[in-house]
Amino acid sequence: MPAKPKVALYWCASCGGCEESVVDLAEDILFVIENVDIVYWPVAMDFKKHDVVAMKDGSISACLVNGAIRTSEQEEMAKLLRQKSKLLIAYGSCAHTGGIPSLSNQFSREQILKYVYEECPSVDNPQKARPQVRLVENGRETTIPAFRNVVRALDQVVDVDYYIPGCPPTPKLLKQALLAILSGQLPEKGTVLAPDVALCEECPRKDSKPIDLAFTEFKRPHQILIDPEKCLLAQGIICMGPATRGGCEALCTKGNMPCTGCFGPTSRVRDQGAKILASICSNIAAKDDEGIQKTLEGIPDPVGTFYRYGLAQSLLRRRVDLGAEPTTEAR
Amino acid sequence: MSEQFEPRIVAFFCTWCTYTAADLAGVSRLKYAPNIRVIRVMCSGRIDPQFILEAFAHGADGVLIGGCHPGDCHYIEGNYKCLRRAHLLKRVVQDMGIEKERFRLEWISAAEGDRVKTVVNDMVAQIKAIGPLRLPSRFKQWDAEMRELEATVNHTEEMTHASQA
Numbered sequence: 001m002p003a004k005p006k007v008a009l010y011w012c013a014s015c016g017g018c019e020e021s022v023v024d025l026a027e028d029i030l031f032v033i034e035n036v037d038i039v040y041w042p043v044a045m046d047f048k049k050h051d052v053v054a055m056k057d058g059s060i061s062a063c064l065v066n067g068a069i070r071t072s073e074q075e076e077m078a079k080l081l082r083q084k085s086k087l088l089i090a091y092g093s094c095a096h097t098g099g100i101p102s103l104s105n106q107f108s109r110e111q112i113l114k115y116v117y118e119e120c121p122s123v124d125n126p127q128k129a130r131p132q133v134r135l136v137e138n139g140r141e142t143t144i145p146a147f148r149n150v151v152r153a154l155d156q157v158v159d160v161d162y163y164i165p166g167c168p169p170t171p172k173l174l175k176q177a178l179l180a181i182l183s184g185q186l187p188e189k190g191t192v193l194a195p196d197v198a199l200c201e202e203c204p205r206k207d208s209k210p211i212d213l214a215f216t217e218f219k220r221p222h223q224i225l226i227d228p229e230k231c232l233l234a235q236g237i238i239c240m241g242p243a244t245r246g247g248c249e250a251l252c253t254k255g256n257m258p259c260t261g262c263f264g265p266t267s268r269v270r271d272q273g274a275k276i277l278a279s280i281c282s283n284i285a286a287k288d289d290e291g292i293q294k295t296l297e298g299i300p301d302p303v304g305t306f307y308r309y310g311l312a313q314s315l316l317r318r319r320v321d322l323g324a325e326p327t328t329e330a331r
Numbered sequence: 332m333s334e335q336f337e338p339r340i341v342a343f344f345c346t347w348c349t350y351t352a353a354d355l356a357g358v359s360r361l362k363y364a365p366n367i368r369v370i371r372v373m374c375s376g377r378i379d380p381q382f383i384l385e386a387f388a389h390g391a392d393g394v395l396i397g398g399c400h401p402g403d404c405h406y407i408e409g410n411y412k413c414l415r416r417a418h419l420l421k422r423v424v425q426d427m428g429i430e431k432e433r434f435r436l437e438w439i440s441a442a443e444g445d446r447v448k449t450v451v452n453d454m455v456a457q458i459k460a461i462g463p464l465r466l467p468s469r470f471k472q473w474d475a476e477m478r479e480l481e482a483t484v485n486h487t488e489e490m491t492h493a494s495q496a
Binding site: 289 | 376379381384385387401411412415416418419423427428429466469470472473474475476477479
């Protein structure tokens with residue numbers, strides 16, 4: 001029997017939802033185990049880093065990495081897994097476009113550490129102690145990974161072959177991707193393995209989307225009783241559908257909630273947030289400064305709303321007036 | 332550095348009004364600061380917010396949009412679309428740490444050549460006062476932290492070769 005292709009799974013700055021989505025394959029997970037050898041999966045199996053180091057370069061057929069890259073450890077593992085894998089696949093929003101963790105690119109490293117170790121209401125730390133990357137005590141050395149200034153998507157650190165989008169990706173997309181890898185029928189390198197159309201195309205509310213939207217106010221989902229049939233934009237709710245890639249089969253809009261954009265943009269769009277901003281703002285009814293301002297008050301946090309899953313991959317990447325502090329030196 | 336700083340401003344001008352006004356400024360031999368690079372578009376409504384962010388990301392110190400006065404759009408509604416986008420984009424740009432002076436929207440009709448001169452001179456002076464933006468070099472500075480690992484990763488490679496031997 002020929003050797004089964006080797007597959008590895010790894011997580012970086014993520015919540016664990018992507019790992020759950022692998023288990024969500026349900027009975028299909030048996031198909032996976034039948035057809036591939038999982039050689040590394042820290043969340044579920046007992047392999048260590050030195051096992052990966054000992055593998056031959058390129059010996060893993062496909063490695064699925066989820067999570068954004070924030071620490072030096074994640075950077076190092078991304079580089080190591082790249083070296084050992086024929087195909088490196090960014091799995092889920094965080095690895096694909098930065099995800100929720102990259103919203104912290106609005107704050108400096110110092111702001112984050114200060115809040116987490118000093119100011120957060122649940123923290124009791126009168127000495128204001130912070131973790132040190134290197135500590136020598138009684139002749140013993142302890143090191144922990146460095147906390148970087150910037151949260152990055154996987155392809156901002158290493159070369160990536162394919163992307164599986166979503167927060168988390170659906171089991172269907174994962175299964176399709178695995179079948180494509182096993183059969184070798186893969187599209188051009190760099191492709192996002194999901195349909196290249198806007199979410200509206202697969203949304204059941206599409207027919208009720210008016211040709212001319214005319215926003216007079218924006219409402220948040222908890223402020224109104226949402227009509228389960230009608231286009232959410234027509235109800236004055238910010239829905240990222242027009243600027244977001246389909247492939248999730250409209251899970252959120254079918255559940256009576258607006259799309260928040262986790263699949264990222266289609267291949268024709270570079271910056272998802274700018275694109276939805278363009279689409280939504282052009283359809284405001286008011287024509288005068290005052291009226292426009294008033295309508296826009298309904299969007300209190302445009303960066304958090306439009307770049308919820310993609311700040312790391314946006315054109316500006318990060319709040320531009322933040323510097324870069326040294327990350328490995330002892331304080 | 333600041334004494335030699337010459338801002339680079341990307342100017343998107345609508346062909347019917349502001350671009351014609353810039354032409355008129357030239358024909359009238361009006362002199363204004365040479366810091367703008369004009370990109371002619373059919374309508375200010377054609378300016379995707381991505382263009383503006385991309386200009387900043389590629390090193391522009393400022394972005395100026397010139398369109399027809401409200402009510403004068405050749406395509407009836409284009410400049411209103413531009414205006415509505417500009418309102419929210421100004422907030423986004425500021426939330427991302429870019430000073431508000433770096434992004435400006437002006438209505439300049441085909442007859443207002445002198446206004447092109449005043450607006451450009453004014454914007455150049457303002458940006459000279461706040462200094463360069465230079466995002467490409469900031470991006471490089473941010474990413475320098477990833478070089479720290481090069482030594483470790485080379486070490487890993489050596490270990491791999493040793494284990495393969």
